[in-house]
Amino acid sequence: VDRSIVPPEDESDASENRYAEVAHGMQRNLEEALHELLGVEVEDNLSVCSIFGLTGAGKTTLGQFLYNNSVVVHYWEIRIWIHASSNFDVHNLSCQIFNLVRVDHFEHLGITSNMEVNGSQYQKTQLQSSIQMALSGRRFFIVVDDMGTCDSKDEWENFLAPLSKSAVHGSVVLVTTHLPRVAAMVATTEVIKMEGLDFEDRWKIFQDILGPEDHLPMDLLEIGRHIAGKMHGSPMAARIVAKLLKTKLTVQ
Numbered sequence: 001v002d003r004s005i006v007p008p009e010d011e012s013d014a015s016e017n018r019y020a021e022v023a024h025g026m027q028r029n030l031e032e033a034l035h036e037l038l039g040v041e042v043e044d045n046l047s048v049c050s051i052f053g054l055t056g057a058g059k060t061t062l063g064q065f066l067y068n069n070s071v072v073v074h075y076w077e078i079r080i081w082i083h084a085s086s087n088f089d090v091h092n093l094s095c096q097i098f099n100l101v102r103v104d105h106f107e108h109l110g111i112t113s114n115m116e117v118n119g120s121q122y123q124k125t126q127l128q129s130s131i132q133m134a135l136s137g138r139r140f141f142i143v144v145d146d147m148g149t150c151d152s153k154d155e156w157e158n159f160l161a162p163l164s165k166s167a168v169h170g171s172v173v174l175v176t177t178h179l180p181r182v183a184a185m186v187a188t189t190e191v192i193k194m195e196g197l198d199f200e201d202r203w204k205i206f207q208d209i210l211g212p213e214d215h216l217p218m219d220l221l222e223i224g225r226h227i228a229g230k231m232h233g234s235p236m237a238a239r240i241v242a243k244l245l246k247t248k249l250t251v252q
Contacts, residue, residue, distance in 0.1 A: 002084075029062055029194060034071065036171055036189045046160070046167035049218075050175040052183035053194025056236035058177040062194065063143050066174065075170070076141035086148035090159045093144065094127050101134045132162040140171045147177040149185075156186055202238045203228045209242040 082096040
């Protein structure tokens with residue numbers, strides 16, 4: 001049975017409407033990422049894929065596309081989405097995983113379903129042991145979104161330890177990051193690099209929000225295309241600016 005676990009704050013971002021606004025130009029990245037997730041033979045049970053791109057390039061959106069892709073949904077028994085922070089914190093990430101899977105898997109440990117743990121309540125060894133037990137024998141897909149600075153490979157391996165021990169063949173951890181060093185350090189497959197959108201794809205985002213070209217006055221059309229050309233490949237910037245323009249569709 002598929003188990004999809006996404007923090008509540010991510011649900012609205014994963015809506016089809018938001019996808020429609022920012023999906024332009026991502027098909028190649030999506031195909032490349034699916035190839036890495038499904039087409040690469042690995043000796044270990046657990047593989048790590050990483051998506052690298054500058055802030056606003058669409059890394060999280062691509063991760064959400066993958067997370068909700070029908071192939072991914074059917075292939076992985078359990079899917080988990082967690083959010084990293086600017087400073088890599090093994091215990092915080094482990095607590096996130098624990099709290100997301102506890103309802104289904106920890107009743108036999110005497111932990112009530114409405115209980116959450118934090119760093120002060122649970123020792124590292126207990127936490128990692130419980131995670132290992134919960135995921136053991138299940139093919140899982142875990143997204144670590146927006147991973148920031150990680151000081152050493154040892155820290156990363158520490159986080160992976162219970163996942164590596166519990167993983168069955170085909171389990172995947174997918175990391176999104178704006179730091180090329182982090183992307184290279186964690187990946188066991190080819191790093192997926194998010195390229196900036198070209199002008200036509202950025203302009204499509206503008207049209208999704210402002211309306212088609214033939215519905216816009218010529219002077220506003222010229223201004224909109226000029227602004228779209230200055231977004232430097234960022235779908236997030238194009239989306240934000242287009243929404244701002246929509247609130248005041250006048251030349252002034």
